[in-house]
Amino acid sequence: MAYLHRLAAACAGVGLVLGAWSALATEPEILAPGYKALNYPAPVPGTYQLPVLWSAADGQVLDDSGRLTRLHALMGDKAVVMSFIYTRCNDVNGCPLATFVLSQLQGPISADPLLKDQVRLLTLSFDPQRDTVQVISAYGQKFRDAEFDWTFLTGQSAADLAPVLVDYDQSTQLVSGGDGVISHVLRVYLIDTNKRVRNVYNTSFLHADSVISDLRTILADKSSNTPRPED
Amino acid sequence: MEGLNAKNLGAVGAFFIGLSLLAGAAVADETCMSPYMAKIVGQEDFVYIWTVGIEGVGDGSDKLVTVDVNPGSPGYGTVVHSVSVGGRHEAHHSGLTDDRRYLWASGLQSNQIFIFDVHTNPAQPSLHKTITDFVEQSGGVVGPHTNYAMPGRMLFTGLSNAEDKEGRTALVEYTNAGDFVATYWMPDAENLRGATQSGEFADGYGYDVRALPRRNVLVTSSFTGFNNYMRNLGELMADEQAMQRFGNTVVIWDLHTRQPRKILDVPGAPLEIRCAWGANSNYCFTTTALTSKIWLIYEDETGEWQAQAVADIADASKIPLPVDISIAADDGLLFVDTWNDGTTRVFDVSDPFSPKQIYERKIGDQVNMLSQSWDGERIYFTSSLLANWDKQAGEPGELQYFKAFSWDGQALQPGFAIDFLAEELGAPHQMRFGAYALYGKQRPTASISRED
Numbered sequence: 001m002a003y004l005h006r007l008a009a010a011c012a013g014v015g016l017v018l019g020a021w022s023a024l025a026t027e028p029e030i031l032a033p034g035y036k037a038l039n040y041p042a043p044v045p046g047t048y049q050l051p052v053l054w055s056a057a058d059g060q061v062l063d064d065s066g067r068l069t070r071l072h073a074l075m076g077d078k079a080v081v082m083s084f085i086y087t088r089c090n091d092v093n094g095c096p097l098a099t100f101v102l103s104q105l106q107g108p109i110s111a112d113p114l115l116k117d118q119v120r121l122l123t124l125s126f127d128p129q130r131d132t133v134q135v136i137s138a139y140g141q142k143f144r145d146a147e148f149d150w151t152f153l154t155g156q157s158a159a160d161l162a163p164v165l166v167d168y169d170q171s172t173q174l175v176s177g178g179d180g181v182i183s184h185v186l187r188v189y190l191i192d193t194n195k196r197v198r199n200v201y202n203t204s205f206l207h208a209d210s211v212i213s214d215l216r217t218i219l220a221d222k223s224s225n226t227p228r229p230e231d
Numbered sequence: 232m233e234g235l236n237a238k239n240l241g242a243v244g245a246f247f248i249g250l251s252l253l254a255g256a257a258v259a260d261e262t263c264m265s266p267y268m269a270k271i272v273g274q275e276d277f278v279y280i281w282t283v284g285i286e287g288v289g290d291g292s293d294k295l296v297t298v299d300v301n302p303g304s305p306g307y308g309t310v311v312h313s314v315s316v317g318g319r320h321e322a323h324h325s326g327l328t329d330d331r332r333y334l335w336a337s338g339l340q341s342n343q344i345f346i347f348d349v350h351t352n353p354a355q356p357s358l359h360k361t362i363t364d365f366v367e368q369s370g371g372v373v374g375p376h377t378n379y380a381m382p383g384r385m386l387f388t389g390l391s392n393a394e395d396k397e398g399r400t401a402l403v404e405y406t407n408a409g410d411f412v413a414t415y416w417m418p419d420a421e422n423l424r425g426a427t428q429s430g431e432f433a434d435g436y437g438y439d440v441r442a443l444p445r446r447n448v449l450v451t452s453s454f455t456g457f458n459n460y461m462r463n464l465g466e467l468m469a470d471e472q473a474m475q476r477f478g479n480t481v482v483i484w485d486l487h488t489r490q491p492r493k494i495l496d497v498p499g500a501p502l503e504i505r506c507a508w509g510a511n512s513n514y515c516f517t518t519t520a521l522t523s524k525i526w527l528i529y530e531d532e533t534g535e536w537q538a539q540a541v542a543d544i545a546d547a548s549k550i551p552l553p554v555d556i557s558i559a560a561d562d563g564l565l566f567v568d569t570w571n572d573g574t575t576r577v578f579d580v581s582d583p584f585s586p587k588q589i590y591e592r593k594i595g596d597q598v599n600m601l602s603q604s605w606d607g608e609r610i611y612f613t614s615s616l617l618a619n620w621d622k623q624a625g626e627p628g629e630l631q632y633f634k635a636f637s638w639d640g641q642a643l644q645p646g647f648a649i650d651f652l653a654e655e656l657g658a659p660h661q662m663r664f665g666a667y668a669l670y671g672k673q674r675p676t677a678s679i680s681r682e683d
Contacts, residue, residue: 030510033445040447048488051413053383053406169383169407171330173671183671185330187383200383202329204444210487 032093034101034206042209045216050198056080056191057167060160061124061153064137071122071164072195074151078120079219080191081105081211084170086127086182087139093203094186099123101188102150103143104208110148115215118193121150126165126172127182128155168197192218272605276301276674277311277353277665280633281325281336282657283618289655290315293322295336295347295356296656297665298633298649300611304674308635308647310654312355316345321461321618325661326378328385328407331669333359335385336661337375339617340461342366344375344387346409353665353672360409366393368411369403373457377439383407388437390454397456397476398436402449402489417451418482418491426482430496436478441504441515442486448536449486450515450528452501453478464620477521481528483536495538497526504528505558505565507583514583516565518556523547525567527583542578542586545569554616555600560607564589570616573598573629575643592643595632596625602662603638610636610643614651615658631658 033039058072083102089095102121109115123140125131131139131154140152155161165172168189175181188206190199199214201207277297284292294315299306320338327334332350337343344362351357362368365375374390384407389400399419404412418426419435426433436453443450454460455477459467467473479498484491499522506515514529525542544567545551551569558565558580565580573595578586600613612634615621622630628650635646651659667674 039445043485043487048485048490049413051404053412054408054410169330171332176671185382202382205382 032097032203032206034097034203034208038207038209042207043213043217045213046220048217050190050214050217050221052192053197053200056082056189056195056197057164059164059167061155061164062128062133064133064140064152066133068156071124074122074153075120075191075195077193078149079115079118079193079215080120080122081188081215082122082124082191083188084124084126084165084168084184086125087131087135088127088180089182094184097203097206098186098188099143101206101208101211103145105211106145106148106150108208108212109215110145112212112216114219115212117149118219119149119215121148122153123150124153124161124164125155126158126161126170126184127180128157128161130180190214190218270605271664271666271669273666273668274301274303275604275609275664275666276304278602278611278633279325279334279347279349279356279663279665280613280659281322281661281663282313282651282659283322283615283621284315284319285618285631285652285657286319288652288657291319291657292317293320293338294657295325295334295345296633296651296659297354297356299354300609300635301674308649310649310656313656314347314356314358316343316358316361319618323617323660324376324378325663326380326385327663329380329382330407333407334663335378337365337378337387339374339376339390339457342373342375344378344405344409349665350670353667353670354675356665362405362409365403369401369414372401372403372414374400374460375403376437376454379440379442381442384412386440388440388451390437390460391456391458395456396458398434398453398459398478399456400435400437402437402440402451402484404489413489415484415489415491417453418494423494424491426491427493429493432479432496432498433494434478434480436480438478438500438502439504439517441506443506443513443515444486445510446513446530447486448530449484449489450504450506451482451484452497452504452517453480453482454500454502454520460617461619464617474521481517481526481538483528493536495528495536497528497538498522499524501526502554503556505556507558507562509562512562512583516556516558516580516583518544518553518567520552520554521550523551523553523569525565525578525586529583539584541584542588544576545572545574554598557601557603557610559603560605564607566601566603566610568594568598568601568612570597570599573614575601575612590642594634595629597622597630600661602664604664608637608639609646610638611662612636613659613662615660618658621658628653633659633662 083098085095172184188201280296292315297312321340325336334347342365346360347356348359371393372389377388379386387403401416417435418424420433438452438454477500481495481497483493499519501517552571554570565578577590631651634648636643
């Protein structure tokens, strides 16, 4: 739980959720399910369907070495778990949760022959003004296991990223007078090997055990590896 | 976050709780919407009312009516906007997407789904998109009812099917963009679809849906099919055979996999479902329209989901017809509207196994939906149930109305009311809240004018 303590320290004094601005400022802190053991059995891989939601859009991004590249190139032929964050996010159940859960995926993926070398993690900042390549790179180094396939990304500009956010239905809003706070719905995306979104997770729903089950489900599903005619 | 506090945000006129809101972390329900959704925790600016068109009343079409409910606004207490969708579709329920940018509103007769943009200008929603192929896309589901937000998606309950237009139906899922995703048929006696039938009934009917993410559970209830809900109420109630074709079940689903787990007997048409918000409160309430009871749907100490009738609502022999319900901020109160006598009743449900009625008040000649603010201080009511079931005569202003009350913890105090017939709007049904602050906007200083 050292990570959690680090998050808690980072969030000290700012409250748990954005609602802490309001009358709920005194509400006790309740951590998202993703920080704890799943309190129900994880879904059994292969016993359920994950219908295609939409095609994962392409877009121009900067990787953590400053190289200009595209999302589709980064996705390649891997199954992808992708989060949208900004590093100054101080809502422990927001962006830090996404990064925490993705960090928790690394061990199980590396240990699973079905998943090892088949899954790629992507974390894209939607705050390119503050999250420069240097910032996002330093952020990523705190959470990425050595040699694990997890790339931290940012954009050249907000305008550059805008169509990507639209395509992924990731709305963001700079809070007026909020000292750089960006209000947004937390979303993490499961993307199959044909660049199709197969699940969307939010705060109530995001847990490493569930994501692992979903990864096993889509990688064992041969139809996931067959492009649809329209693709 | 220095400088961000309730005081200086007060200029915005409303607060909203963080978009990473935890299901179970909330302290109130704000009209019992999806736990996945951002919530308005201060003063709402608008109530959006999905309104049934009535022939000869205004343009006769279904419409989304926007009422200004912010006491600090010059438009307070008035209709500030309405947008007609053209034609009558049996406007019924509506729901916001998880990011609250769009309001989806469906028609039980035409099976069309209207998606309104409520974020570009919260005072003037605009029709963004219409889904016209719900039946075809879903594989024969009829009567899109509950519009329920999931992460990046909208989940619908159906009420019926295209084959026989009776009650067998399904859940249908769309992306927020309005693209069809999947259909999940309700389990019935012919095909349990992996569910366990725990009692006498397995009817495959549908009505409402609610999620308890912390327990990975979806709960659905059951009403009746197109043949019944589109029929004149008097004729229907005189038809003994037709009256047999109402739902008697609640189904517990696996939320993650969308697979049905268990069918519970809840006889008498269980309608609205409201789940408790407490972090360890693994239960939901529903009420049965035909038997006038409150039922508790709960997870027992062994992890099994059960159903138990826990209270009577008024005198069942007089057919009060419980309709909408609303669970209060701390899971302590349950408001129950009974349509036929136009009355709302408040039950103390602090012991969910033993609700006690503590208050009642007649709201109008008929009453259906109610929505309460996040803080539980403001309660709004509308009158309409179904076009062919609504009463046709009543006192002026008491038949088809929107009424605003405040709740002081003991009693309802009347605020303002809008006569939807006098205003030539129609029959108001479901309400959803809007606020400028959700979208980082402030109320324009220019005067607000009504645009039809």
